[in-house]
Amino acid sequence: MDTGFAQTLPGAAYLNFCILTASALLMGLSAQFGNRWPFMLLRTGLYALTSAALFLFTFPAGPSLFVDLRLVPLALAAYRLGPGWALLAALPITLYRISLGGPALPGTLMHLALVLLMVTLLRHHDTAPRLPLRQSLRRALLIFALPALTIFPTFMNVGRDPLDAVGPYLMVALLSSAGFSLWLAVAKIMGNAFERAAQTGGPGTLDLLTGLPNRVAFERDHLPRRPGWADQYLLLLDLDRFKGLNEQRGHEFGDGVLQAVARVLSAQLPCDGSEGEGLNSAGACVQGRAYRLGGEEFALLFQAPDRLAAQHFADRLRRAVPVQTADLLGLPDLTLTVSGGLVPDGPGALDTADRLMFTAKKLGRNRVVDPWQPLAASTSRSPLNQTSPAVSTLRALLQFIAGNDDPGAEPDLQNLLNAAIACVPGAEAGTITLRTGTVSVVQVQSGYSDQLIGTQHTVQQMQQWHGNPEGWRAGRARLLRGQALRDRSRDSHDPDSPVQHVLETAGKQGELQANLLIPVKVQGDIYAELNLDSLSNEDAFDHESLQIAEEFGLWAAAILSASSRVKQALSSQDAALLTLGIALEARDMETQGHTRRVVELSARLGEALDLNASALHNLRQGAALHDLGKLLIPDSILLKPGSLTPDEWITMKTHADLGADLAAQLSDLTPAVLDVIRSHHERWDGRGYPNGLVGEDIPLLARIFSVCDVFDALTSERPYKAAWSVQDALNEIQAQSGRQFDPQVVAAFSAQHASCPALPADPPEPAYAHPPHLN
Numbered sequence: 001m002d003t004g005f006a007q008t009l010p011g012a013a014y015l016n017f018c019i020l021t022a023s024a025l026l027m028g029l030s031a032q033f034g035n036r037w038p039f040m041l042l043r044t045g046l047y048a049l050t051s052a053a054l055f056l057f058t059f060p061a062g063p064s065l066f067v068d069l070r071l072v073p074l075a076l077a078a079y080r081l082g083p084g085w086a087l088l089a090a091l092p093i094t095l096y097r098i099s100l101g102g103p104a105l106p107g108t109l110m111h112l113a114l115v116l117l118m119v120t121l122l123r124h125h126d127t128a129p130r131l132p133l134r135q136s137l138r139r140a141l142l143i144f145a146l147p148a149l150t151i152f153p154t155f156m157n158v159g160r161d162p163l164d165a166v167g168p169y170l171m172v173a174l175l176s177s178a179g180f181s182l183w184l185a186v187a188k189i190m191g192n193a194f195e196r197a198a199q200t201g202g203p204g205t206l207d208l209l210t211g212l213p214n215r216v217a218f219e220r221d222h223l224p225r226r227p228g229w230a231d232q233y234l235l236l237l238d239l240d241r242f243k244g245l246n247e248q249r250g251h252e253f254g255d256g257v258l259q260a261v262a263r264v265l266s267a268q269l270p271c272d273g274s275e276g277e278g279l280n281s282a283g284a285c286v287q288g289r290a291y292r293l294g295g296e297e298f299a300l301l302f303q304a305p306d307r308l309a310a311q312h313f314a315d316r317l318r319r320a321v322p323v324q325t326a327d328l329l330g331l332p333d334l335t336l337t338v339s340g341g342l343v344p345d346g347p348g349a350l351d352t353a354d355r356l357m358f359t360a361k362k363l364g365r366n367r368v369v370d371p372w373q374p375l376a377a378s379t380s381r382s383p384l385n386q387t388s389p390a391v392s393t394l395r396a397l398l399q400f401i402a403g404n405d406d407p408g409a410e411p412d413l414q415n416l417l418n419a420a421i422a423c424v425p426g427a428e429a430g431t432i433t434l435r436t437g438t439v440s441v442v443q444v445q446s447g448y449s450d451q452l453i454g455t456q457h458t459v460q461q462m463q464q465w466h467g468n469p470e471g472w473r474a475g476r477a478r479l480l481r482g483q484a485l486r487d488r489s490r491d492s493h494d495p496d497s498p499v500q501h502v503l504e505t506a507g508k509q510g511e512l513q514a515n516l517l518i519p520v521k522v523q524g525d526i527y528a529e530l531n532l533d534s535l536s537n538e539d540a541f542d543h544e545s546l547q548i549a550e551e552f553g554l555w556a557a558a559i560l561s562a563s564s565r566v567k568q569a570l571s572s573q574d575a576a577l578l579t580l581g582i583a584l585e586a587r588d589m590e591t592q593g594h595t596r597r598v599v600e601l602s603a604r605l606g607e608a609l610d611l612n613a614s615a616l617h618n619l620r621q622g623a624a625l626h627d628l629g630k631l632l633i634p635d636s637i638l639l640k641p642g643s644l645t646p647d648e649w650i651t652m653k654t655h656a657d658l659g660a661d662l663a664a665q666l667s668d669l670t671p672a673v674l675d676v677i678r679s680h681h682e683r684w685d686g687r688g689y690p691n692g693l694v695g696e697d698i699p700l701l702a703r704i705f706s707v708c709d710v711f712d713a714l715t716s717e718r719p720y721k722a723a724w725s726v727q728d729a730l731n732e733i734q735a736q737s738g739r740q741f742d743p744q745v746v747a748a749f750s751a752q753h754a755s756c757p758a759l760p761a762d763p764p765e766p767a768y769a770h771p772p773h774l775n
Contacts, residue, residue, distance in 0.1 A: 013175060015057040016069045020179045023050040023073060024186035040081060047077040047089040055093055069172075071115045072179045075143055078119040086116055107154030114147030140177035148173045207292040209255060210262035218291040218299055232288075232303045232345040233310045235317070236353035239296040240337045240365040257336065258296065260328040264321050265290040265298060299353075301345060307372065314342045314368045335543050337366035364425030366542065414444045420532060421446055424516065424549050426540030427532040429508075433457065434528050447533070451506035455499055457492070462529060465492045466517055475521040477550045481514040482538050489515075513538045516549045594712055599623040601708035608748045609704065619701045621669065622676025626705065629659025629677070653689045656681050675699035680706045683740045696742075703742040707733060707749050710740075726753065 026046055050073040058068040070093060078086030090112060097108055122142060148169050155165040205217035213221070239245075239261065246254040268290075288302025300317075304310040318338055326334040341356025343349050352371070360369040413432050421427040429447025433440040440462050442455040457465070465488065466472035467480065480488060489509050493500040503509050513534045520528040532549060534540030541549075602623040606616045630638055633655050637648045644652060660678035663669055679693060679702035686694035714729040724732070730753055737746040 016054055016175070017179060017182060019050060019053045019057070020069070020072065020183050021186055023047075024183040025190060027183075027187055027190075040085060043081060044077060044085045044089045047073045047081075047086075048092055051089065051093050052096075055097075069176055069179050071112060071144075071147075072176050072183065074112070075115050075119050075176075075180065076183060078116050079122070083116060083120045086119070090116070103157040104154045107150045107157065111147050111150040114150065115143065118143050118147060140180040141173065143180065144176040145173045148176070207262075210259050210292050212262045212266070212290055212292040212298070214291065215293045218293060218301070221289065221291075221301065231306065231310065232301065233342060234345045234349045234353050235300040235302070235310075235314050235340055235342050235368070236293075236350070236357050237298045237300070237317070237321070237338050237340040238357055238361070240339055240361065242296040245336075254296075256329060257325060257334075258292070260325045261298065261321055262290070262292060263328060264324045265300065265317075267324075268317055268320060299350075307344075310342060311368075311370060311372075314340060314370070318366070318368050337542070339365045340368040342368050342370040364423075364545075364548075366425065414446075417444050417446050417530070420530060420549075424532055425542070425545045426514065426534050426537065427516070427545070428534050428536065428540070430530065430532040432528060432530055433462075435526060440529060447535070448508060449506035451502055455502055455507075457499075461492050462519075462526075465489070466519065472519050473526065475519045475526065477516060477518045477546055479514070479516055479541055479546055481541070485512050485515050486510065508535060511535045514540045516541055516545065518549050594716060595624060597712050598626070598705070598708050601712060602705050604752065605704050605708060605745070605749055606701075608752055609745070615672070615701065618670055618672035619676065619704060622673045622680075622701055623705050623708070625659065625663055625673070626677055626680050626709065627655065627659065628662055629655035629657065632658045632662070653681070657690045672699070672701055676701045676705050678702075680709060682706070684742055685739050688740075698742075700742075703745050707741050707745050710736075711749070 023046060027043060051070040054068055054070040054072070074086055074090045077089045094109070094112065098105065122139075151169045151172065152162045152165045155162055155168075205213055205220070207214040239257070242254065242257075245257065288300055291299045291301070293299050302310075302313070304313060318340060321338050322334075322336040325336055326332055339357055339360035341353035341358075341360060343353045343356065356369040356371065360367045363369070413434075417430055417432050421430055429445075431442050431445045431448070431452060433442050435441075439456045439458055441457075442452050445452045463469040463472050466478050467488065468476070468478065471478060486509065489503065489512060490500070493503065513536060515534075516532040518530040518532070519526050520530060522528070530549075532541075599620050602619050603616055606619045611619065633652060637644065637651055640648070656678050660674045663674055663677050676699070678690065679699050682688035682691065682693045682698045682702060684695055684698070684703075686692050688698075711729050711733055714724045714732060715726060717723040730750060733741065733746055734750060737743045
């Protein structure tokens with residue numbers, strides 16, 4: 001056109017944008033046909049026609065100079081289809097432009113080359129290759145601003161002042177970017193319209209993002225059975241941790257991953273079973289169709305000769321998807337795994353496959369579960385069931401944090417190790433070592449021989465086993481596999497040492513395939529080491545295993561740290577209360593050391609009766625404070641050298657209740673401690689005080705303490721009596737069995753002293769004012 005509206009700047013811009021919009025609409029319509037090569041060729045032709053049409057309507061850039069937007073569709077072709085298809089689209093218009101010649105030809109060719117180069121670089125670096133580019137105008141300017149600089153040397157070649165090129169440069173850069181953005185916006189609107197129609201049951205049966213058949217097609221399809229093909233199967237696949245991938249690297253990157261996965265599935269199992277085939281690992285043919293159901297979930301309907309062929313195909317696909325997806329994207333460091341459920345096709349197959357896929361994720365991801373695996377059947381309801389060691393360990397952790405009813409108890413290291421093996425994908429065996437002084441000692445094992453327990457390793461050996469002393473001190477997990485692992489394990493100890501012999505035999509050193517070492521820090525120092533091993537698979541542990549193991553190390557540290565703090569706190573509390581009890585001796589003029597002795601005697605007797613750590617702790621505290629109430633007894637009664645009157649004796653008996661009431665004012669004392677203080681003068685036959693309790697109505701800890709209290713009183717010298725012999729005291733304790741004392745407690749106490757030699761049996765007359773088994 002030489003005249004008219006089209007040659008004005010507004011007219012040319014209007015016509016160019018109309019052409020781009022029409023092209024975008026046509027391209028949006030073609031998206032529903034997928035990404036097979038005939039349709040890729042059709043799209044390439046559409047890009048080429050659009051470029052040729054834009055070449056006809058140029059922008060006036062000055063006398064005898066015109067610019068156009070023909071590079072916009074070529075840039076889109078390079079970004080959407082790849083540089084090869086873009087060169088094919090550019091070939092016709094480029095040959096025509098070469099045939100025209102002229103001084104502007106070198107600049108024109110350089111402009112085209114730079115645009116394609118920029119798009120190729122951006123496409124390689126970007127997060128969404130081969131997909132509609134959901135970008136800002138700034139992204140488009142990166143593509144067109146630098147190549148448009150070729151306008152300046154072009155002006156110089158035709159004898160124009162380079163400063164005259166500023167206006168045309170800005171016009172080309174801005175209008176090209178605007179046209180690029182307009183095209184993408186229209187294509188996106190078209191794509192969303194088709195996708196909404198497909199999801200609402202409309203006529204569309206292709207997923208516009210990936211080109212695979214969508215859920216509508218999946219629900220309508222029934223692949224015909226062929227002669228000789230016995231079974232048809234459904235494989236449901238879901239990308240693991242895909243939400244995190246989107247959040248970390250952007251939704252465009254996630255879209256790129258989905259399209260790459262679709263291409264892998266299409267290559268492994270063509271969308272049309274008649275057009276191709278996949279081979280399972282056994283060499284059997286597998287045919288069918290792949291679908292995108294939505295989000296990161298894909299389905300495959302396929303036919304296989306038998307169940308074993310289907311299982312082999314599903315597992316091969318699980319392993320192929322991450323590797324081939326990373327290759328397609330040019331990202332070898334991409335961490336991607338898939339989980340799946342495989343079932344025979346039929347009524348309810350989708351729901352069953354979905355449940356199995358959920359089970360695969362709960363079992364650690366990166367696996368395909370089918371109904372023929374016993375593990376899937378036994379854990380499909382919930383992998384964290386009531387018998388799971390992880391549940392027990394979680395309960396232990398919560399009890400430590402909340403203040404459980406068994407303070408001071410040692411953490412269940414065996415249960416902790418079992419939980420780690422159950423929770424870390426790939427773990428089959430392991431050990432836990434605890435630091436004792438300057439050595440680490442193996443405390444528990446799983447998958448090995450108990451001969452490993454007690455094996456000692458120095459700090460230097462543990463650092464060498466880790467391989468990075470700084471990493472070991474920082475508590476960082478370490479993964480080692482294969483021959484390097486076996487060499488490291490043999491280098492940690494002298495080859496002729498007994499420890500090395502135990503490691504080689506009981507520790508199956510020669511069978512180790514992979515090892516995760518997690519140093520556990522407690523209060524800033526390495527307190528333990530958790531070793532998790534695989535004896536069957538060198539590649540058992542992956543990035544996810546390492547991440548879970550590090551999290552489990554924090555879990556173990558919390559448990560061990562809580563246990564350590566509780567024991568320290570209880571030890572300090574016991575020491576303080578024992579000091580208070582000893583101070584009471586001075587006022588009561590008891591024999592020096594009575595309180596310390598009864599605390600020790602009570603603890604030993606409690607252990608013989610299998611009391612747990614909590615009960616033993618309460619018993620020790622009650623023993624230390626058993627006579628606290630005597631602080632409130634007048635000196636005229638407490639220190640009276642002779643016999644007490646009946647009224648004085650009534651006052652003396654109040655010390656048990658007074659002591660319990662006074663102890664109740666102290667913080668952190670449990671009701672069980674108060675029971676010892678209040679009830680240690682109760683008698684089995686009901687004739688004790690202060691409440692006259694009978695038999696097992698007397699708290700157990702009080703029954704235990706009363707035996708120890710009387711025994712120490714009998715065997716100690718007092719101002720009003722001589723010390724009895726051990727045997728005489730034992731005889732008296734046994735004589736009071738079923739009367740003053742609990743028979744079972746007496747039996748346990750007597751068994752503890754059975755090794756004592758029998759002495760003359762006639763006890764001295766109790767010439768004292770306050771019989772020890774009454775006061």
